[in-house]
Amino acid sequence: MDLKNYQAKQPFSQKHLLTLADYSQDEILQILSLSLDLKEKTKKGIPHPLLAGQTLAMIFAKSSTRTRVSFEVGMFQLGGHALNLSTHDIQLGRGETVADTARTISRMVDGIMIRTFDQKDLEILAECGSVPVINGLTDTYHPVQALADVQTIYEHKGTLEHQKLAFVGDGNNVAHSLMLICTKLGMDFSIACPVGFEPDPAITKVAMGFAEESGAHILVTHDPREAAKGADAMYTDVWASMGQESQFEEKSKHFIPYQVNDALLECAKDDVIFMHCLPAHRGEEVTASVIDGPHSVVFDEAENRLHAQKAVMVKLMGKAEQ
DSSP: OOGGGOOOSSOOOOSOBSOGGGSOHHHHHHHHHHHHHHHHHHHHTOOOOTTTTOEEEEEESSOOSHHHHHHHHHHHHTTOEEEEEETTTSGGGGTOOHHHHHHHHTTTOSEEEEEOSOHHHHHHHHHHOSSOEEEEEOSSOOHHHHHHHHHHHHHHHSOSTTOEEEEESOOOHHHHHHHHHHHHHTOEEEEEOOTTOOOOHHHHHHHHHHHHHHTOOEEEESOHHHHHTTOSEEEEOOSSOTTOGGGHHHHHHHHGGGOBOHHHHTTSOTTOEEEEOSOOOBTTTBOHHHHTSTTBOHHHHHHHHHHHHHHHHHHHHSOOOO
16 A cells, blocks of 8 residues: 555544544545655655644643644644643643633634543543544543554555554553554554553454454454564553553563563564654663664654644644645
């Protein structure tokens, strides 16, 4: 499949990005194709003010490096403006309801991106507001990361067909979104977690339904070597997600056997790429030899957050010029 020249099968119909489970395969491919196009324009210095005069409100209940920088720079490159709103600075952090915040902000801006804890807050924003809402991360999903990740796989492998992504570690928000996007696109997905840290069974069930439709294979196991076998891409994340730092010592007892190291990488294909959503803790979930080694593409992923999110914003807030 040539994503650069992908032809949409249906008009893009989504208003929000809450979870990739809501998106069709065609809509995901439209975003990825546009992302590649916008990345090429950025590299060549070709202006693309597709959201000129528009404003994105960015609400952060969780701290951020990649999400903050990529959305703000992305809006600037699209000709718009991004407004940073910490919950320490707005009334949402002082007891105003999410619904009232949505009704107020959406009368003044053209889109809302939120990085928060509870997926329900995101859903209320979308229900009560009148502008597109983008999930910049919740405890349940991280869809913009998954879009950037799949774009990175495509760029390094030249295709998404017959690709296998292996995730080793906690069955968290990143794992959920990767499982959904892979099964939507027909990519094989395996995940190895310690007992008790598997992905949400309800989300796994949904992903299995998508896998049946696309022809993808999905594996949930407790054996990291089994998950890694034949993988084209291997992925891990921190052992204690943001907000769970107090659980690190207890969780690390379970996760030490799930470290991605050179021995585990050898179970995958010779040309496997190593992926991590960052920030990373060298010596914990991954060794320095892997993340700083020749298989690592983690900074390509980080850069692609910018381009994938620009594509999402254009699709939701404007008209993509493809």
